[in-house]
Amino acid sequence: MSVQFVIRALFALVLCQQAVADEDLWVTMQKTASAARELNYQGLFIYHNGAIIRSVQITHINEAGREFTRNVVLDGRPREVFSEGDDIVIFNAKNDKVVIEKRRGQNLFPAMLPTQLQPLKQNYKLKFVGQERIAGRLAQVIDMIPNDNLRYQYRVWSDSEYGLLLKMSMLDVQGHTLEQIGFNQVSMLQTKDLDWFQPKIDASKPYVMDDTTDLTHVENNLVIANLPAGYKKVDQIRLRVPGRTVPVQQLIFSDGLASVSLFVEPVIKGMQPRIGKKTMGSTNVYAHVLNGYQLVVVGEVPAQTVEQIAQQVTFKK
Amino acid sequence: MKQQLSALIDGEADIERCEHIFLAAKSTGEVAQAWQEYHVIRDVMREEYWVQPDMTSRIMAELSDEPVVLAPRAAAQSVVPIKSRPNKYVWSIAASVAAAFFVGMFVLNQPSTVDSVQIADSETDQYVMAHHNYSPNSATYYIHNVTYAGE
Known part of the structure; x- marks a missing residue:
């Protein structure tokens, strides 16, 4: 490979980057958000967060507008997560029983981008990085760069042909990868065919519902x-936490991608x-x-964001 | 409604036509209750349950909890030829109805008092888990295992 060829290739790449205008990148993002929900696919993905690594097998079908x-x-304890539209049911194998959890709609991989991109447009700028091969597929690599330091940066790998999100990572201000899924x-x-849409049931085990959450909106x-x-x-919900006599309020905030939870509970006698x-x-x-309330703020956001939310809480008289 | 539910659990009904049952199950406690009862009946009807000695006591315990409903049904069972009808949809239905049942339970059972247990030192873990469980954007749902009361 001659030096001249490399220079030409780099020049072509620069031109290519300029050609991909900002608005085109948002179109790609919109396609990426939709593809995960509309396409029929199966695969294996890996989630990395710190020392934690999990492999997950996914099957997704959109049958006449209904998503399964x-x-x-x-890896780890057997766990199966089923979703049909916004309803999510999770089967957790335990020693002698299977615990069933019920969840509300969440943007789960690869449907991690919200279909409504407007909030993201206000908080992030897009930058075309290039092309990379992921899982045998050619991907467009796009950075989502936050407008301020109240949220992390994301990198998105979108299938060049289908628009499916192939990989996504979260980076801190220094550019260190905090979390990665792909x-x-x-x-x-x-x-x-929907014959795969069934948990591996062990008929010898009792199936019990996890009832720690009361999804009353308060x-x-x-x-x-x-x-x-x-x-x-x-959102704002009420949780029944094992070992607590009083329900815990959970308020959820989002910028369209990053989310933060604020937990509020009265400090009762004997509670540290x-x-x-x-x-x-x-x-x-x-x-x-x-004011006699324990506040806990948790989120996949920079430390100053959780701190700012905690510091801004007041109680109306 | 109960007959439809029974057919559904036995794999006789077409899942495509049963959406109303799921919807009804979500809105009324009656169907959820019926599902539980029929589930017990179906379990009893499946021969493999009887070859597992340890299952018998559990089923008998459940039977004793449901005396009113099960007694008349038991008679009906004797005229029905017991043969297993493998149906690929059955368990997905069970999962769906189970989910619906869960929703129903919330409507029926308002939170009662929870047993007081000493709060563990790792309690921030509970907050982190709750955050991951209920926040709209979460890649982390599969790294947690539910900490279940009494475990």
């Missing part, structure tokens, strides 16, 4: 004067209030006590 997904966690192997499915007298820029409250901060991989935790 099965995720089988292959296909090792993926293929498109031609069939619309309102209270909590006020957060200044949420970090770009974050909005998306907690104050301080903690970082675990991409997750930051900030604990604070206010």
